[in-house]
Amino acid sequence: ATPWGLFSVEHTDSNAFNFPAFVVSASGTATPSMVILNRNGNVGLGTSSPMERLTLSGGNFLNPVWASPTLRSATDLDGTASGGNGIYVAGRYAYVVKDNNSDTCSGTTDLQGCELQIYDVSSASTTFVGGIAIGASDDVYSVQVFGRYAYVTKSANGGTCSGTTVTGCEFGIYDISNPSSIAAVGGLDISDNNVQSAQISGRYAYLAKSSGNGACSTSSLGACGVVIVDISNPSAPAVAGAMGLGGRSGSD
Numbered sequence: 515a516t517p518w519g520l521f522s523v524e525h526t527d528s529n530a531f532n533f534p535a536f537v538v539s540a541s542g543t544a545t546p547s548m549v550i551l552n553r554n555g556n557v558g559l560g561t562s563s564p565m566e567r568l569t570l571s572g573g574n575f576l577n578p579v580w581a582s583p584t585l586r587s588a589t590d591l592d593g594t595a596s597g598g599n600g601i602y603v604a605g606r607y608a609y610v611v612k613d614n615n616s617d618t619c620s621g622t623t624d625l626q627g628c629e630l631q632i633y634d635v636s637s638a639s640t641t642f643v644g645g646i647a648i649g650a651s652d653d654v655y656s657v658q659v660f661g662r663y664a665y666v667t668k669s670a671n672g673g674t675c676s677g678t679t680v681t682g683c684e685f686g687i688y689d690i691s692n693p694s695s696i697a698a699v700g701g702l703d704i705s706d707n708n709v710q711s712a713q714i715s716g717r718y719a720y721l722a723k724s725s726g727n728g729a730c731s732t733s734s735l736g737a738c739g740v741v742i743v744d745i746s747n748p749s750a751p752a753v754a755g756a757m758g759l760g761g762r763s764g765s766d
Contacts, residue, residue: 534562587640591631600656600711602664606636607643607693609664611654619647622694629654630666632693644694649673649681656711658719662691663699663748665719667709675703677749684709685721687748700749705735717746718754730758 539546549558558564561571591598591612602609610631617626625631628645629652648654654668666686673682680686683701690696708724721741730738732753739759744752 587635587638589633589640589642591625599654602657602659603635604659606634608633608635608640609657609659609690611648611657611666613653614649614651614669616651619645629668630657630664630688630696632690632696634693644692644696646688646696646698648686655709658712658714659690660714662689664688664690664696665712665714665745667712667721669708670706670724672706675701682706684723685712685719685743685751687745687751689748700747700751702743702751702753704741705738707736709741714745717744719743719745719751725758730756732756 534546534549534551536548536550537546538548546558546562547560549562549564550556551558551564556564556566557568559568559570560573561569591610598610598612600611610633612629612631614629615627618624619627619629622642622644625642625645627647629648631645632643634641634643648666648668649671652668652671654666656667658665664687666688668684668686670684671682675682678698678700680698680701682703684704684707686701687699688696689699704721704723707726709721710724711722713720719742721743723735723739723741725739726736728734728737730736732755735741735753735756737758738756740757741753742755744754
């Protein structure tokens with residue numbers, strides 16, 4: 515056969531598919547350090563019978579542990595006592611959410627009133643790129659970023675939650691495709707309850723929130739501890755399911 519590289523291992527038709535074609539092992543050791551099977555090309559680490567393309571047995575894939583971590587960069591979120599509550603890093607940007615501040619949020623220098631802030635972290639010199647005021651009286655708890663959108667959760671607010679007016683939305687969606695000009699896209703009123711965190715998976719956002727007494731259903735979220743939101747249309751997120759953490763649950 516014609517080899518495909520400088521080092522090539524060809525499988526043989528006469529052997530079973532699970533016959534090892536290449537083995538790294540101590541002499542006489544039944545469990546090799548590494549094996550490549552004959553027909554299917556499965557690679558095993560710590561096993562002689564890998565069932566997948568790459569099978570690891572008796573270990574973990576780990577990032578290297580640095581013995582002496584060093585501070586690369588740091589930044590003051592707004593020059594006041596407001597603390598950072600959540601951070602998400604995607605590509606060259608870090609997305610930070612923090613406690614409320616009633617000061618101005620404008621441009622790249624006046625960031626005191628920006629509860630959502632974006633920083634360029636591609637170099638050792640962290641640079642503020644843009645931000646947006648989520649609400650002068652609202653603490654923002656978490657942020658998740660997927661594609662062009664940032665998904666934000668915050669404390670309860672009885673204001674308006676409609677269209678791009680998201681003051682009263684405890685769950686808000688923001689277009690961050692232009693980090694220097696963040697825009698509200700849509701949001702959802704979560705029964706005026708604090709929403710502490712969100713996780714995004716596919717078309718759904720899974721929200722963890724504070725809850726009260728009573729029944730939990732998709733039409734009455736006050737007693738629900740978990741709310742599932744369909745975010746396939748970012749401008750009109752909709753409740754898809756809900757669950758009470760005290761044994762009560764419901765979905766329509």
